[in-house]
Amino acid sequence: MSVPKPTCLINAYMPTNAAQSLDEYKECLDIIFNIKSKYDQSHNIILCGDLNGTLISTRNNKHDISLKQFTSDNGLKPTRDIQSKPTYFHTDGKATSQQSAINGHWTNKLRLECEEKSTLQNLTISNLTIGVTHPVWATVSSSVSDIRKAITKSRMLTGTYLLQAHRHRFNQAEVDPICPNCRTENEDLCHVLTTCPLYVNTRIALYTPIKNFIVSIISASTWATHFSNREAICTLIVDCQSFANLNIIPNNPEILGKIENMSRIYCYEIHKKRLSAEI
Incomplete structure (x- = not known):
């Protein structure tokens, strides 16, 4: 009687797509690789969380390219049709990362509240963005x-x-x-x-x-x-x-x-x- 493999869930929260973030992003992928290598034979590996990159073919920023190469080299595949069913959406309707989706929500809320404040008439409210310093x-x-x-x-x-x-x-x-x-x-x-x-x-x-x-x-x-x-x-x-x-x-x-x-x-x-x- 065969015993099913247990699951190893690697829940990663990857660096944002900032100017100098690629080295840090690759370091995190190395850590994920080490965890996967340790449990690959004994467990079913599932990589999840906010990877701050996408496997969707229509987007290719520096994180996306590294993530696509990493998943290809390590035999990791999405569990669903990511082209037609993306997980997170920005307020503009486009697929995005979890962090970007959350920041987008609070950015909209911030701008709406600022528009109600007469004291902020000199502030360029449309440029306010969560995570971006004025x-x-x-x-x-x-x-x-x-x-x-x-x-x-x-x-x-x-x-x-x-x-x-x-x-x-x-x-x-x-x-x-x-x-x-x-x-x-x-x-x-x-x-x-x-x-x-x-x-x-x-x-x-x-x-x-x-x-x-x-x-x-x-x-x-x-x-x-x-x-x-x-x-x-x-x-x-x-x-x-x-x-x-x-x-x-x-x-x-x-x-x-x-x-x-x-x-x-x-x-x-x-x-x-x-x-x-x-x-």
Whole structure:
């Protein structure tokens, strides 16, 4: 009487498809190979989990190629017709990995909740993605001074940088929304970053390089068409990604990173000037 082989279930959670992930991915495949080699003769081997790669023939990123080669070399075959019955789906309807499917779900939820927050009007919500660091932090160094600048920029970006216009909403009877430094209009973020005469010298020194850099890329006429009002300038300084999404600025990480670095300094220097005026 023959005794059926027990099952060896190898449940793997593989590295994501990041820039430097292939070596780590292959190391994990080596570990799986060692486990399989040890139990291959005595057990039925089942490989499962989130492999962050696919055997579907229509996709061939670096993980997919390694996974297909590994399964072919080791005689591992899918238990179902993966071409017609993929397991996980992204919100766009395409087959994907388990982790990508989960991240896609929470990304959609995050964006929907952000769209309901009026304080996030300066944030490019459509670019928010679970697992992807926002440029305000992705481009910052580890120095204390840079971290301070990024914190200030993040507060402006998320609507938590309190100004007179914000305080007025919470206490309309006692708080005047007018800018205490120039008394010309309400002190909101657009006023502080683009209009208040108290910061004119700071703006001349730091805004001009931002403008010149962008004009050198998109031309003066394109600049005049899209950046002729202060609301557009404010959006550019706080989160330039929205203009990249509209193809006004090239969606190039190096270009966007340079704009982010310059605008982070711009926001922080105006913040310091504002603090000194309050003392």
